[in-house]
Amino acid sequence: MSxxxxxxxxxxxxxxxxxxxxxxxxVSMGPPPAWITSLNAxxxxxxxxxxxxxxxxxxxxxxKTRVLTARLANILAKGLAKPWQVLSVTFTNRAAREMxxxxxxxxxxxxxxxxxxxxxxxxxxxxxxxxxxxxLKSNFTIxxxxxxxxxxxxxxxxxxxxxxxxxxxxxxGVIQRWKDRGLTPDKVTAGEKSEFAAGRALALYSAYQDxxxxxxxxxFGDLLLHGLTIxxxxxxxxxxxxxxxxxxxxxxxxxxxxAQYLWLRLLSQKQKNLCCVGDDDQSIYSWxxxxxxxxxxxxxxxxxxxxxxxxxxYRSTPTILAAASHLIxxxxxxxxxxxxxxxxxIEDGEQIEVRGVWxxxxxxxxxxxxxxxxxxRGQKLNNVAILVRAGFQMLEFEERLIQTGVPYRVIGGPxxxxxxxxxxxxxYLRLINQPDDDLAFERIVNKPKRGIGESTVQKLHVLxxxxxxxxxxxxxxxxxxxxxxxxxxxxxxxLMASFARWRTMRETLPLTELTALVxxxxxxxxxxxxxxSPEAPGRLDNLREFATGLSEWDSLxxxxxxxxxxxxxxxxxxxxxxSLMTLHGAKGLEFDAVFLPGWEEEIFPNRRxxxxxxxxxxxxxxxxxxxxxxxxxxxxxxxxxxxxxxxxQWQSSLPSRFIDELPKENVRLQSDAGQFGNRxxxxxxxxxxxxxxxxxxxGFSSQRRPPVVDTKWEVVPRESQGGIDIGDxxxxxxxxxxxxxxxxxxxxxxxxxKAGVKRVMDSFVTLAH
DNA sequence: CGTATATATCTTTTT
DNA sequence: GATATATACG
Numbered sequence: 095m096s097x098x099x100x101x102x103x104x105x106x107x108x109x110x111x112x113x114x115x116x117x118x119x120x121v122s123m124g125p126p127p128a129w130i131t132s133l134n135a136x137x138x139x140x141x142x143x144x145x146x147x148x149x150x151x152x153x154x155x156x157x158k159t160r161v162l163t164a165r166l167a168n169i170l171a172k173g174l175a176k177p178w179q180v181l182s183v184t185f186t187n188r189a190a191r192e193m194x195x196x197x198x199x200x201x202x203x204x205x206x207x208x209x210x211x212x213x214x215x216x217x218x219x220x221x222x223x224x225x226x227x228x229x230l231k232s233n234f235t236i237x238x239x240x241x242x243x244x245x246x247x248x249x250x251x252x253x254x255x256x257x258x259x260x261x262x263x264x265x266x267g268v269i270q271r272w273k274d275r276g277l278t279p280d281k282v283t284a285g286e287k288s289e290f291a292a293g294r295a296l297a298l299y300s301a302y303q304d305x306x307x308x309x310x311x312x313x314f315g316d317l318l319l320h321g322l323t324i325x326x327x328x329x330x331x332x333x334x335x336x337x338x339x340x341x342x343x344x345x346x347x348x349x350x351x352x353a354q355y356l357w358l359r360l361l362s363q364k365q366k367n368l369c370c371v372g373d374d375d376q377s378i379y380s381w382x383x384x385x386x387x388x389x390x391x392x393x394x395x396x397x398x399x400x401x402x403x404x405x406x407x408y409r410s411t412p413t414i415l416a417a418a419s420h421l422i423x424x425x426x427x428x429x430x431x432x433x434x435x436x437x438x439x440i441e442d443g444e445q446i447e448v449r450g451v452w453x454x455x456x457x458x459x460x461x462x463x464x465x466x467x468x469x470x471r472g473q474k475l476n477n478v479a480i481l482v483r484a485g486f487q488m489l490e491f492e493e494r495l496i497q498t499g500v501p502y503r504v505i506g507g508p509x510x511x512x513x514x515x516x517x518x519x520x521x522y523l524r525l526i527n528q529p530d531d532d533l534a535f536e537r538i539v540n541k542p543k544r545g546i547g548e549s550t551v552q553k554l555h556v557l558x559x560x561x562x563x564x565x566x567x568x569x570x571x572x573x574x575x576x577x578x579x580x581x582x583x584x585x586x587x588x589l590m591a592s593f594a595r596w597r598t599m600r601e602t603l604p605l606t607e608l609t610a611l612v613x614x615x616x617x618x619x620x621x622x623x624x625x626x627s628p629e630a631p632g633r634l635d636n637l638r639e640f641a642t643g644l645s646e647w648d649s650l651x652x653x654x655x656x657x658x659x660x661x662x663x664x665x666x667x668x669x670x671x672x673s674l675m676t677l678h679g680a681k682g683l684e685f686d687a688v689f690l691p692g693w694e695e696e697i698f699p700n701r702r703x704x705x706x707x708x709x710x711x712x713x714x715x716x717x718x719x720x721x722x723x724x725x726x727x728x729x730x731x732x733x734x735x736x737x738x739x740x741x742x743q744w745q746s747s748l749p750s751r752f753i754d755e756l757p758k759e760n761v762r763l764q765s766d767a768g769q770f771g772n773r774x775x776x777x778x779x780x781x782x783x784x785x786x787x788x789x790x791x792x793g794f795s796s797q798r799r800p801p802v803v804d805t806k807w808e809v810v811p812r813e814s815q816g817g818i819d820i821g822d823x824x825x826x827x828x829x830x831x832x833x834x835x836x837x838x839x840x841x842x843x844x845x846x847x848k849a850g851v852k853r854v855m856d857s858f859v860t861l862a863h
Numbered sequence: 864c865g866t867a868t869a870t871a872t873c874t875t876t877t878t
Numbered sequence: 879g880a881t882a883t884a885t886a887c888g
Binding site: 865867 | 881882883886
């Protein structure tokens, strides 16, 4: 471990060889390459200002990725640094992958040797080399949030804290926030004490960290936090990295948290060649500890920093830009930036479609119909996306897309590695890789059923704690005693022997075969073969797929890292398909046409977010809306439903306030009159929108003239919905009969006979007699 | 020790 | 409506 920078980990040939003709020799003469000359003045400045701190404020669609890749290519092509002397951090694996591909296209395979990856991936790479400095072994396990939660529950139980009153999830949040801010237990000050468990959160945090060390494991936050600790406690290690990284680039800087900021600042302190690219209007991760303030702090910490603004948008039509700008202007807390179109003589483009529908199914039907319409006019489905606020909204669209046979892919959906059978298989592999992994041990001791019940595991726990050893070691000791029933004892002995055998085979057998053998030997495959449930065959398929996929890996440790860090499924982008994903997942992407369903109060802006964080959360939700709109090059379709099923219950909903915040002249509002039978939905919806629009400050209804409904707009007489009072018996299409218990302007609270208490717009009910 | 039934909680967003 | 945990019973 003498030289952490030994080249053996850098798969680069020692001499720097430029790509096949792509780039001239280092310190090139002659005209600059096309990927520089094709940039506009600001972009070019951002690329060519290589020395000193640079902050690039780049609005949506202003060519941010282009600048980043050109900057990397420029540094390499000019020979300012070797690829392994350049550190480039992103937030998502997808962004990292894309950047590597694009830099490779410019400068060739040398790009492979760049330190390019997510904060977490880079963090792991560094931590594996210096694990001992924080009490871990180099082969430590990375825990996912599931393991993390189980571990926290154990820690709480050991401290006999009532998990009913204090859910472990809450503690996880508290600890995560501390870690996001770079606080190890010893740095949490008295003033930071959390409410959790009557102020015992800090003690629990401490205990949790101790347990992690025992398990030789780290959670996500640790990947960076430990790095910080190492840098702060071992100046010589820090100095090595400071010398190594001559240039540092950061993507999506607005989403860095304090820990990441400190990490960056330490690493760049010496050379000060730090380039951060971000957009405060696209900051959508404050719930994960992101601090937009890091953008402001940048200029303070690096007083001579050059600030470059990219405001020319090359992506969207002027209509879309205008709508997005108008919406985001409702935020008070922003640096202020004007996006203008970067292309001359471009047409305004189609108006934004806003559509109100009856319920979620209707919405899905409309969206897919529109998609088919676009497709008929030659639109490639790869360039169409449906962006939802939250994962649960995807289901309805999936169903409809399947029904109609429109191909789609879910991005960031239910993850392969999170399936139960895959997690079981992974637990076996983890235990082979790292015998201290008690969480994995507990998961599989009795899977398949071996007659090892809770009481046996308890005995093992007691011994493990008494002797301060991992469960696997405790088991080995226990089977030497006669404390266990003979049958249990021999089962465990067999299991331990199996693991010993597998561990020796690990060296010689390819991973695919090793996995197949382990699962077969353990009886795990047998278990699913005998399972009569309908999903069992699918699980076996998944396990087969899992084993096959392992053939790409030659090291078990490397694969396990991949699983922990790159939880996403590799989408087969080759096929033409509509993308379905969350708004968060869509950041950094662009499409010709974008569908934004579910623009309803409670859903978007999300109520829980508002409950927790009030005004700040509202602004973040609005930024999310801004991100959604600005993903589109040509068309934006926004929709909202009057009724939605949440859990198993129907709820009525109001259009999102964000709809009101769109500029009237760029919007085409549609409501299909007559489509809802004669019960007058469209009438009700019009009156609802009109009234609600009037009530909302800055609303558009008073000014705008939508083609479809405008004429009836102001005409709907107030009395037509009025006349309903407390105590009236009313009828609602979905909820049935009920009694009105409260009236708040046009909103009613009704106690339905079947559906319980609901809040409903008055226009959706009729008086019953 | 294993299985069956009841129940509570879940749906904000991700590495 | 689905899944994970709690409880009772065999």
